[in-house]
Amino acid sequence: MPGSRLCHYLPLTSRCSTRPMAAGRPLHCGFASITRAPLSSALCMIERMVLEPKFVKNMNELHGKIASWAVTATSTIIFLGVVVLAPLISAAPIHQKIIALLLTAITTLGLYKFIYMVIFLIFGKWRWLRKILLGDSFLEGTWVGHWIYEDKHVYTIEEISQNTGETTVSGRQIGEDMKTQADWSSESVYIDLRRKRLTYVYSCDVYRTNHKQNGIGVFKLVKSSNKLPPNILDGYAVDMIDGDKDPNTEHKVSDEIIGTEEALSKAREIFNA
Numbered sequence: 223m224p225g226s227r228l229c230h231y232l233p234l235t236s237r238c239s240t241r242p243m244a245a246g247r248p249l250h251c252g253f254a255s256i257t258r259a260p261l262s263s264a265l266c267m268i269e270r271m272v273l274e275p276k277f278v279k280n281m282n283e284l285h286g287k288i289a290s291w292a293v294t295a296t297s298t299i300i301f302l303g304v305v306v307l308a309p310l311i312s313a314a315p316i317h318q319k320i321i322a323l324l325l326t327a328i329t330t331l332g333l334y335k336f337i338y339m340v341i342f343l344i345f346g347k348w349r350w351l352r353k354i355l356l357g358d359s360f361l362e363g364t365w366v367g368h369w370i371y372e373d374k375h376v377y378t379i380e381e382i383s384q385n386t387g388e389t390t391v392s393g394r395q396i397g398e399d400m401k402t403q404a405d406w407s408s409e410s411v412y413i414d415l416r417r418k419r420l421t422y423v424y425s426c427d428v429y430r431t432n433h434k435q436n437g438i439g440v441f442k443l444v445k446s447s448n449k450l451p452p453n454i455l456d457g458y459a460v461d462m463i464d465g466d467k468d469p470n471t472e473h474k475v476s477d478e479i480i481g482t483e484e485a486l487s488k489a490r491e492i493f494n495a
Contacts, residue, residue: 284355284387288345292338300330346385349477353451356384358443359413360451361420363477366489367470374398375495379485380472389413391422391439396486404428409436418443420455437461441472 304326345351353360362385367378380393391408406426413420420441427434441457453474458467475488489495 288341292334295337296334358415364475364480364485365472366475366485367472368489368493377489381479435463
């Protein structure tokens with residue numbers, strides 16, 4: 223844990239800290255500057271892993287499922303069409319058969335793209351369908367964190383979106399005075415279901431500094447029920463400015479992207495803050 227003070231985790235995220243936060247954790251450059259230090263070998267390894275193209279495309283399985291459905295639907299339609307038109311084609315001259323073959327190939331390709339597009343459009347519109355298709359990869363929604371800094375309540379609101387077929391993470395840090403102190407967004411995201419881990423590179427804009435800082439978040443996917451997707455992210459974030467690991471835990475409060483007031487209201491209810 224950062225610092226030497228004891229931290230207690232409550233239903234969302236609660237901990238003590240001696241410095242402001244970024245991406246749900248202490249901002250190294252919030253109130254005081256810290257000498258820039260080289261990254262550790264472990265941090266460099268994580269950075270290479272996340273930025274490598276084969277890891278960035280973390281929803282290939284979803285696209286594969288949609289593609290297979292589109293292929294099945296296309297094959298079925300083309301097969302039925304061939305069965306219906308077979309007598310006419312067999313009686314046609316050879317040049318007409320060649321034309322029919324070319325038209326079938328073109329129709330098949332166009333039909334496949336159309337069906338794929340329709341399925342993906344439905345995927346983007348219906349959250350319940352995304353929840354079913356993504357299974358344990360479904361992280362979409364609002365996640366809220368909380369801790370005490372200098373005897374004041376500090377909150378984080380993170381929004382995870384997956385309706386475009388890619389996972390994106392964005393968040394804000396809000397003080398007790400209701401003012402936003404920092405915001406961040408993911409550059410790349412990787413969900414590893416085999417290791418039950420979420421890893422993402424983020425860029426954070428700290429309002430009290432004149433520069434942005436980058437970092438990497440590594441979180442364990444925790445489930446309260448085996449029948450539901452993960453609802454707890456438990457892990458750490460690493461600022462590239464020093465390579466230190468700062469533990470953090472976040473709990474999901476909604477499958478939807480809810481407003482700031484509603485998210486803070488839920489946090490206050492749980493923390494009695």
